[in-house]
Amino acid sequence: GGSPLRLGRPCLRRSRPSRHGGSGPPAEPCPKRPYFSSFVARTNTCGELRSAHVGQKVTLYGWIQYQRQGLFLVLRDFQGLTQIIIPQDEARSHVKELLSSAPVESVVRVTGVVSLRPPGQENPKMPTGDIEVKVETAEVLNSCKKLPFEIKDFIKKSEALRMQYRYLDLRSFQLQYNLRLRSQIVMRMREYLCNLHGFVDVETPTLFKRTPGGAKEFLVPSREAGKFYSLPQSPQQFKQLLMVGGLDRYFQVARCYRDEGSRPDRQPEFTQIDIEMSFVDQNGIQRLIEGLLQYSWPEDRSPVTTPFPSMTYEEALADYGTDKPDTRFGMKIVDISDFSQRLGIHFVQNALSYPHGTVKAICIPQGMVSDIFTYSVRFILKSLLTKFLGQEQQSELIQELKMQVDDVVLLAAGEHKRCSALGSLRLESADLLEAAGLVLRDPAVFHFLWVVDFPLFLPKEDNPTELESAHHPFTAPHPSDTSLLYSDPTKVRSQHYDLVLNGSEVGGGSIRIHNAELQRFVLEKVLKEDSEVLSHLLDALEFGAPPHGGIALGLDRLISLIVGAQSIRDVIAFPKSFRGRDLMGNAPDYVTAEELEPYHIQVSWPVAEAEAKKN
Amino acid sequence: GGSPLRLGRPCLRRSRPSRHGGSGPPAEPCPKRPYFSSFVARTNTCGELRSAHVGQKVTLYGWIQYQRQGLFLVLRDFQGLTQIIIPQDEARSHVKELLSSAPVESVVRVTGVVSLRPPGQENPKMPTGDIEVKVETAEVLNSCKKLPFEIKDFIKKSEALRMQYRYLDLRSFQLQYNLRLRSQIVMRMREYLCNLHGFVDVETPTLFKRTPGGAKEFLVPSREAGKFYSLPQSPQQFKQLLMVGGLDRYFQVARCYRDEGSRPDRQPEFTQIDIEMSFVDQNGIQRLIEGLLQYSWPEDRSPVTTPFPSMTYEEALADYGTDKPDTRFGMKIVDISDFSQRLGIHFVQNALSYPHGTVKAICIPQGMVSDIFTYSVRFILKSLLTKFLGQEQQSELIQELKMQVDDVVLLAAGEHKRCSALGSLRLESADLLEAAGLVLRDPAVFHFLWVVDFPLFLPKEDNPTELESAHHPFTAPHPSDTSLLYSDPTKVRSQHYDLVLNGSEVGGGSIRIHNAELQRFVLEKVLKEDSEVLSHLLDALEFGAPPHGGIALGLDRLISLIVGAQSIRDVIAFPKSFRGRDLMGNAPDYVTAEELEPYHIQVSWPVAEAEAKKN
Structure with a gap:
């Protein structure tokens, strides 16, 4: 037993004076929350501030997510977003100048006072949506040049581009x-x-x-x-x-x-x-x-x-046609060899005469309604029931497979031990059913x-x-x-x-x-x-x-x-492409013959490449 | 802050019935001690049992450290040693037979009752020295063939042998x-x-x-x-x-x-x-x-x-002649260039005339008493004081270096910026002093x-x-x-x-x-x-x-x-030798040309080896 992992939701604690060089988390009892602002000059992360912090002077470090008309900006760090109000008074015009001219994704320090947002301007979707920080001083620590893509989760990027600029993709929430x-x-x-x-x-x-x-x-x-x-x-x-x-x-x-x-x-x-x-x-x-x-x-x-x-293993193969069954949904494989034996249909009995000959079926619930199978398949299925089977046999099969109206049954007759074909068919059917809007495999269920x-x-x-x-x-x-x-x-x-x-x-x-x-x-x-x-x-x-x-x-x-x-x-922080390449750093890479020398190896260039090198 | 690491000394807790398949440590409040007997059939480790356990039936797993005349044996696991009393009654003769014939380092299971040792036979040096376990049933899980060396810490083994049989060396306490x-x-x-x-x-x-x-x-x-x-x-x-x-x-x-x-x-x-x-x-x-x-x-x-x-860095080089000073002891390097300048000795002034020319000294406390320096060096030192320096200059130098009777002073004159020679000399002097019995660098001090x-x-x-x-x-x-x-x-x-x-x-x-x-x-x-x-x-x-x-x-x-x-x-559990070899598994090793093929490399044999291969 034991309690499951608690994700680091921000812990509401009073922010304290800058503890630069402080060595431990604050003494308040908040045991499972790490202290993210130790050893640095910030007082809080961008996800922490709440109405309880109003009136406190805070220092935040983060990236400019968004900036509007020199009036306010949204500052982002790993823990969240905070709305920052840019000062409009003459005495702080340099702060306004700094913050309004910094490109998005520039990294800045801001120091200011936590204030309640004006009534009606709270953002209930944002954990820090009750407050804003009125900037007094600010510093652009590093400016950002034009981005190859926007750091927003909803923008679709090609994976190759994301991998090339992995350090930017890492800034995404996900x-x-x-x-x-x-x-x-x-x-x-x-x-x-x-x-x-x-x-x-x-x-x-x-x-x-x-x-x-x-x-x-x-x-x-x-x-x-x-x-x-x-x-x-x-x-x-x-x-x-x-x-x-x-x-x-x-x-x-x-x-x-x-x-x-x-x-x-x-x-x-x-x-x-x-x-x-x-x-x-x-x-x-x-x-x-x-x-x-x-x-x-x-x-x-x-x-x-x-x-x-x-x-x-035997059960898994028999019931699911795989040794790693997805048990979130049914559609198990059913052996109907005994039933089929009694049908007296020639090609079925022929299949059953082989050493591992069986007839197996899966019943796909609502397969007809979801209209996902091609006519040809449906035709064969229908024909099996109506043309080869008598009324009594039809009933028996329906009972054996617990079929309901609009279900589709897939049958496989042949010499198979592992049912892997039916196992794949089961998964593909699930894909098709889900594409048609049914939820079979809820990814949130384990x-x-x-x-x-x-x-x-x-x-x-x-x-x-x-x-x-x-x-x-x-x-x-x-x-x-x-x-x-x-x-x-x-x-x-x-x-x-x-x-x-x-x-x-x-x-x-x-x-x-x-x-x-x-x-x-x-x-x-x-x-x-x-x-x-x-x-x-x-x-x-x-x-x-x-x-x-x-x-x-x-x-x-x-x-x-x-x-x-x-x-x-x-x-994975820095994954390789499916060809095994690091698209950011360009690995693997060529090395010189001198670098290979201590290892007593040399490259055997494939003929085509050797030829190309010559020319 | 925070409390320092507590090493896993055995936690005195009542042993419980075998919790095979149990999933957690016992409920008793003993938070910092791991539960070593979860998920297995043992009730205790070989380091756990105390007089509080007397009367309990326990199951231990371990290696035979020592066995004497079919009377008792000492069972060892990662946590300690327990004395096991071999039954002498006829009904359990097979247990006696099993345990007395098993070679040392065989791995066994024993089940028996914890008893107090007879008065006078307690072993205060052994954490489990108050008790012994009277065996009822036993099983030899795996016998041990003749060992290449004894698993006792006091036996000196060659490191190559220890590395070859690393899995045996790992059984040592250290x-x-x-x-x-x-x-x-x-x-x-x-x-x-x-x-x-x-x-x-x-x-x-x-x-x-x-x-x-x-x-x-x-x-x-x-x-x-x-x-x-x-x-x-x-x-x-x-x-x-x-x-x-x-x-x-x-x-x-x-x-x-x-x-x-x-x-x-x-x-x-x-x-x-x-x-x-x-x-x-x-x-x-x-x-x-x-x-x-x-x-x-x-x-x-x-x-x-x-x-x-x-x-x-500058201070480290000047005072210790190295950028990683051992500050457990003194013997700092002292710059006596100014003093030396005034001596009017030709070769000293010559040394000082170079761009980085200095005269530096280290004073080795009790260097004479410990009788560690060769006569020649001592002679030079003595001669410097007595032959080149007047009485007043001698006093000045003694004061400058805070010398005491029987101290030895090493001087270096020349063009040096980093004093690395004196730094090495300082460490070598420490080696010599310690070889003579003085403790300068207590390894227990950090x-x-x-x-x-x-x-x-x-x-x-x-x-x-x-x-x-x-x-x-x-x-x-x-x-x-x-x-x-x-x-x-x-x-x-x-x-x-x-x-x-x-x-x-x-x-x-x-x-x-x-x-x-x-x-x-x-x-x-x-x-x-x-x-x-x-x-x-x-x-x-x-x-x-x-x-x-x-x-x-x-x-x-x-x-x-x-x-x-x-x-x-x-x-390190499985270290390489200083030549980078794994002496247990014999790595690195030859591979075939076919194995190199997918990597487009071939071995360039050094001439001598290529020749040898030909013949």
């Missing part, structure tokens, strides 16, 4: 909110892990070496010819070694790296909340994570309830789900007679399936668990193998891998390694779902 | 203490920055591009031929851009990278507490850092007092010191007619010296400040240039650098960049000084 909320959620997570549950924050190396199958790991040339570090995809090996080292409870907000080339909504570097515990089982990790999320959950979002529901009992191994995609780890080779088999490991490894379930939020995978982990012999068997006999590269880990398991398990939460994805961002780029 | 204290100090720093003072924890990219003069930056090949990311030495540019973006108060526990080849006590990756604030001056940052260190300072170390003393007013530019080492930044090109000039920038830049002091602890630099920062024109002048006119690579930063300054400044604390060094570690390697 990015300020996203980054501050992210910081606060992570801080609450740290409190929960470190202060409440005794976890140790340990930093693990990011310069390591390639792991087997680490094709997506960035390389870092070293000064030893031919030798490279690699940037790990996760601290997996290190956190297990920390358990062997008796650290007992480890966590880290870990920077991870994955080189996937160009992929939308992936970043070459990303962050995970990385956790490992000794002497724990699957249930322990799940309860820990539920407590963690509940404790750190922002107050201004709809709350999460614990424990989270759990579903096996459905967490554990998916468990994954297979330990899967057939390799390029060579299905060989096996690869469904997750990674350190995952422990399900205790009930251990003996199958030696007879039929394909049937072994693992102690892996995924955490799914609204249809997105936001975390995954497992109980690990702590027995060296078992680990060696999995690596060498099942996966046919050279265990030599992992000899340090295998060695470590032989020295009294404790049973252990853990999890990693994808922080960028989690935060983007919490704030309802379109992309993880909106919760 | 490394557990160091890593846990580090975690707790950083957590307290976060509380101070984030919860008390409204700083935002922002993660900045580590895949960026080369900065000008970034010869020490690791390169990361990208999939675009010839283009490389680089791993930044600090988030300097990003934190300044965050200020332009209105983040106002930024901090990050930032991973930084520096490729310096082989250097003792440096790591290719290291961590800094990285801080930046808008609208702040030098005084504001200094008070912030003093508050931060005081708030996060461990309770079991001698406290630090604030404000820290401050010294100019002397923080600000060093300020550094020069903004220094002559380039390889070409003294050109200038380079003393720190980095973003450092603002001292307000009093701004006009000198255009006339005599060598005379300009900066707004840089270093934080020194016991003679080690543990932090440094500055007020930055926020004016684009000034920044461009410094880059192009003073430093003669191509400002194009920094165009994004120069651009950013033109869009209403606020005045800002910051600091970075070297976390590894700071923690190593706090815990009194010999090397920063002792406060």
Whole structure:
């Protein structure tokens, strides 16, 4: 338990004389609100002033959001907006001159007295809307040249432009909110892990070496010819070694790296909340994570309830056609093979005769009303009911699928085990229904789900007679399936668990193998891998390694779902483009041959580029 | 202010029935102690049990530290040691068998009843020394093979062996203490920055591009031929851009990278507490850092007092011969040029005739008694006093240097501005005095010191007619010296400040240039650098960049000084060797040519190695 995260709404406190050099928040009891004006000359932020401050002399620092005819301006900082009245008297004409000529987005200091706005001019939409500050002195700290775009949230900008001028985009309300909320959620997570549950924050190396199958790991040339570090995809090996080292409870907000080339909504570097515990089982990790999320959950979002529901991998595939089901809406997949068998329709029975032959259906509520399916599809559906089925069979099907008037049913007959086609169809139907105005997946509602009992191994995609780890080779088999490991490894379930939020995978982990012999068997006999590269880990398991398990939460994805961002780029201060480029600083960039020399490497220019360089 | 960090001494609380799956610490008011037994089946850690627990049934998990004749064993976990009494009755012979045959460092579970030790057998040196646990059931979770060394702190191991088996070394009391204290100090720093003072924890990219003069930056090949990311030495540019973006108060526990080849006590990756604030001056940052260190300072170390003393760069060089003086002891350098001038000794006057010619001295208290200087040196000293100086001059010198009987004086005459030779001599003298048994530099005493007013530019080492930044090109000039920038830049002091602890630099920062024109002048006119690579930063300054400044604390060094570690390697979980190698996992390592292909690079083997490969 614990109270959810309170976002830093301004705390009403009397402003005090400038505490330049003051070292602590004010003594008034206001424990959960940070003091934003310590160590600087401002008395208040631009979001703080209320009618209770009237009569006080204040100093604010901020950006000119708006200025009108030399009469007033709106000053903005990270916490809000304050209306500033520009003096009109002759004695302060220089202040008027300064403030009326400064371009918008110039950064200024103003000192003045808080006053009530004239009656009728209050702005109830603005937290500081009851007051205004009558300027006495002002200073333009830095002027702003013409902007490439306006800092207003409603103006649509191309994302490339926003990324090029990221430092301007960061001034927007939404990015300020996203980054501050992210910081606060992570801080609450740290409190929960470190202060409440005794976890140790340990930093693990990011310069390591390639792991087997680490094709997506960035390389870092070293000064030893031919030798490279690699940037790990996760601290997996290190956190297990920390358990062997008796650290007992480890966590880290870990920077991870994955080189996937160009992929939308992936970043070459990303962050995970990385956790490992000794002497724990699957249930322990799940309860820990539920407590963690509940404790750190922002107050201004709809709350999460614990424990989270759990579903096996098999159930998820059967009911939702995916291992990360979005459980905010129904439209589950229904197996109507038995029913279909009895229909006596030739092509249906043919489909059912294959090893994994099934007939499955999803029923889309109000699919007809929302008028979203093409005539051809609708025609097939209608024809199925009316042409192939008798009246009694129609009723039976309607009952089986709990169909109502105007529902649309999609059927798939064929040799499928995972129903991924129907799973995609379910999501696409939801898109179509929402495009037609129905709300199926409220982004303000949070459905967490554990998916468990994954297979330990899967057939390799390029060579299905060989096996690869469904997750990674350190995952422990399900205790009930251990003996199958030696007879039929394909049937072994693992102690892996995924955490799914609204249809997105936001975390995954497992109980690990702590027995060296078992680990060696999995690596060498099942996966046919050279265990030599992992000899340090295998060695470590032989020295009294404790049973252990853990999890990693994808922080960028989690935060983007919490704030309802379109992309993880909106919760990262300086994201890369989907091609992995920093559009602001222009990275990656060319380097000279001399700079490569200490690393004993040279560029192998692709033929076309080499030719172009010649000419 | 704020109370200093309390280290996690065990909290005496009644142990409760196994709360497997429990989600929170117990309800008893014990706010600052984490609950180490949540989410697992143990009831207590091995450091917790006291006489108040007598009669309770407990379950402990830990490693066998010691076992004697099947009678008892000592169980160890991260929190302490507990004596376990092995049952001797026939009914539990299998438990006896299990526990007496398990090798040391095997990991076991024991369940039993807490009992008082028989009178006279208490161990007052052991926090759990009043009790023992009488085992009822036990389980060997993982056996330990023969150890490469014993896990006892008093056994000297070679550091290479310790690093190879780092996971075993981590079980030692000292490394557990160091890593846990580090975690707790950083957590307290976060509380101070984030919860008390409204700083935002922002993660900045580590895949960026080369900065000008970034010869020490690791390169990361990208999939675009010839283009490389680089791993930044600090988030300097990003934190300044965050200020332009209105983040106002930024901090990050930032991973930084520096490729310096082989250097003792440096790591290719290291961590800094990285801080930046808008609208702040030098005084504001200094008070912030003093508050931060005081708030996060461990309770079991001698406290630090604030404000820290401050010294100019010039004073530091003149008095201590270094810009990071160890102020725990005296032996300051004294300029006796005036006195020496009057001596009329030819070689002294010759030295004084040079532009920076001076005669300086340090007086080493009890230098004679401690019998540490070689006869030759002593002879010269004696001869100076007796042969060259008259009685009156001798008295004058003795008074000038406040010499006492048995003190030794070292003199240096010559053309020196920085006194670095005498500075080194001062430290070496301290080494010698301490080797002779005197305590000059108590490692338990903490002397923080600000060093300020550094020069903004220094002559380039390889070409003294050109200038380079003393720190980095973003450092603002001292307000009093701004006009000198255009006339005599060598005379300009900066707004840089270093934080020194016991003679080690543990932090440094500055007020930055926020004016684009000034920044461009410094880059192009003073430093003669191509400002194009920094165009994004120069651009950013033109869009209403606020005045800002910051600091970075070297976390590894700071923690190593706090815990009194010999090397920063002792406060890092998985350090690299001084050659930059991971001796446990064997990184960096060779990769295949195929693995290099996507990055369009190939290895240029040095001639010797290429030859060797051929044969």
